[in-house]
Amino acid sequence: MSFPVITIDGPSGAGKGTVCLRLAQALGYRLLDSGALYRIVGLKAFEAGLLNELSLTEQVVADITELTQSLDIQFLPRDTGDVDIVVNGVNVAGEIRNETVGGYASKVAALPSVREALLALQKNMANESGLIADGRDMGTVVFPNADAKVYLTASAEARADRRVAQLQQAGERADYAAILTSIQERDERDENRSVAPSKPAKDALVLDSSSMNADDVFAQIKKFCQQKG
Numbered sequence: 338m339s340f341p342v343i344t345i346d347g348p349s350g351a352g353k354g355t356v357c358l359r360l361a362q363a364l365g366y367r368l369l370d371s372g373a374l375y376r377i378v379g380l381k382a383f384e385a386g387l388l389n390e391l392s393l394t395e396q397v398v399a400d401i402t403e404l405t406q407s408l409d410i411q412f413l414p415r416d417t418g419d420v421d422i423v424v425n426g427v428n429v430a431g432e433i434r435n436e437t438v439g440g441y442a443s444k445v446a447a448l449p450s451v452r453e454a455l456l457a458l459q460k461n462m463a464n465e466s467g468l469i470a471d472g473r474d475m476g477t478v479v480f481p482n483a484d485a486k487v488y489l490t491a492s493a494e495a496r497a498d499r500r501v502a503q504l505q506q507a508g509e510r511a512d513y514a515a516i517l518t519s520i521q522e523r524d525e526r527d528e529n530r531s532v533a534p535s536k537p538a539k540d541a542l543v544l545d546s547s548s549m550n551a552d553d554v555f556a557q558i559k560k561f562c563q564q565k566g
């Protein structure tokens with residue numbers, strides 16, 4: 338039996354996380370946060386001292402790949418709607434959600450052997466129930482036969498504004514210029530890498546959320562999925 342899969346791809350800060358969570362709750366589907374997988378590998382590779390060099394040697398790439406294969410990663414949904422992300426027995430959900438780890442993630446995500454090592458885990462998540470898959474290559478590489486595909490984007494400036502607001506709300510310091518630069522650098526790496534670059538699938542609905550609120554984004558995507566289903 339195969340279960341429905343909805344893919345939502347696009348850059349960080351376009352609103353994918355929020356809309357994916359709402360869709361998963363509304364439809365009773367599981368949620369695959371594929372960005373978290375790359376963030377985990379990025380964080381662990383950094384902690385192991387493997388991301389120090391500007392360009393990664395063959396040996397370092399082999400070490401990062403081996404490290405990726407050795408990780409036991411589990412997504413454990415809580416009643417609150419949050420998801421615990423447990424790596425080798427430790428919940429890292431809080432630790433991976435910052436721009437620094439996002440930068441590490443986009444470095445390891447450019448390595449084909451790392452992407453390959455994470456493929457089976459992602460595909461297997463569609464074996465048990467309907468799935469909302471959040472990422473960069475969900476519709477193009479991981480689930481090319483998905484039932485509905487969306488590419489949710491927004492200008493880098495709008496995404497930086499949102500990130501600043503989020504940080505301020507959490508009582509944290511926010512430097513707009515630094516955040517914008519970091520977003521632009523990450524976009525550049527994600528869109529121009531040779532393997533699984535971030536781009537819309539040919540059959541995806543492309544939605545620009547720069548001047549939309551979260552309710553409008555949710556309503557439009559839900560309507561699109563219902564038309565597809």
Ligand code: C5P
Nearest residue numbers: 349371372373375442443446472473474
């Ligand atoms: O979506 P999020 O910001 O958590 O993703 C972190 C990084 O992981 C991205 O900048 C990208 O480099 C990488 N990524 C990826 N493919 C995915 C999801 C994320 O390459 N499917």
